[in-house]
Each structure stands twice: as structure tokens, then as C-alpha cells.
Amino acid sequence: MRSPTKPIDDPSYPVHKADAEWRAQLDPTQYQVARQGATERAFTGRYWDQFEPGRYDCIGCGAPLFDADTKFDAGCGWPSYSRPIEQGRVERLVDNSHGMVRVEVRCARCGTHLGHVFDDGPEPTGERFCINSAAINFRPSE
Numbered sequence: 001m002r003s004p005t006k007p008i009d010d011p012s013y014p015v016h017k018a019d020a021e022w023r024a025q026l027d028p029t030q031y032q033v034a035r036q037g038a039t040e041r042a043f044t045g046r047y048w049d050q051f052e053p054g055r056y057d058c059i060g061c062g063a064p065l066f067d068a069d070t071k072f073d074a075g076c077g078w079p080s081y082s083r084p085i086e087q088g089r090v091e092r093l094v095d096n097s098h099g100m101v102r103v104e105v106r107c108a109r110c111g112t113h114l115g116h117v118f119d120d121g122p123e124p125t126g127e128r129f130c131i132n133s134a135a136i137n138f139r140p141s142e
Contacts, residue, residue, distance in 0.1 A: 006093060008035055008111045015061040015110035022060070030059055033134040034112040037097075037104070042077025045133025049073075053141040055085060056131070060112035065089050065136065066129065074121070074128055079136070081129040082121050090114060090129070105129060 009019070017025075022035050032038040042048075047056070056066040056079070066081040074080035084090045088108055095104040095116065105114045114135045121128030 008037060008106070008113060010111060013109060013111040017110075026059065030134045033132045034060055037113040039115070040078075040132050040134050045078060047079045047133040047136065047138060048077055050079075050138065052138075055139050055141075056081075056136040057139055058107040058110060058112050058114075059135050059137055060107060061110040062137075063089060063107055063109045064139075065107065065114070066131070068138075068141075072122055074130070076128075076130060078115065078130045079133060080121070081131065082127060083125045084129065092117065105131075107135075 070081045090105045091108045095102045115131040
């Protein structure tokens, strides 16, 4: 797990844009979540109750992140997945905000804040990637 102090706009990410570019690309909610680490309210995002075949890509750079086959209803009000589409697609960072210790997940290509991962998911991973709808785009299967 990487340092909790790595900023979202760290220039070491392969995809790096100026703040003005992010603001032009993303709507205000997407910007708050993806670039400022905010969290959308439970049961309000567009994908929390969607279960169609396809995949979910990063809102910032378009990288494929989660396959719909790994999505499950965790009852938490956010899209939940048991694992990323491939190793290395998301990075994990310690998050000490709000008086808690959690594991933040970001897109490994552009640093977009996706959500958090918890150890209360289904087998075989036992993990629940709790992801903000505002941080992803759905691409239906063809």
C-alpha cells in the first residue's frame, strides 16, 4: 500500500492533466469526487443498482477498472465489486480522514479517487470495492 500523502494530482501518474483540464472534462460532482476525494451520498449514484453486462471505466482516463460480473449488491448504496478487472488497475492508499482508518482506491493511471475497499466482500476475494458512480462510466457489453 502506498503512502497516504500521495496527492491526487501527483505528476507520477501516467495520465496527468492541469486542474483546468480536469474541470473542463468533468461535471461538478465528478470533479469533487474524482479530483478532491469527495463521496457521493448513498443510493444517489447512477450505478448503485445497475446490474447489466459490461464494464466500468475510469471517468478520468477511460481505463477499464471493474467488470460487471464482479458487481454485487452490498446493500450499502454504492456500486460494489469483488475485484478490479485486472491487477494493477487500482492503487490502494491509507486514508486517515474523518477519524477513521480506511483504504482508499484510486485509478492507477490518473489518480482519480474511486472510493474505498473493505474486507467484508464475497468469496473468493473477501473484498468489497465500494466505488462512487461519479468516478466511473459504464460500457455495456456488445
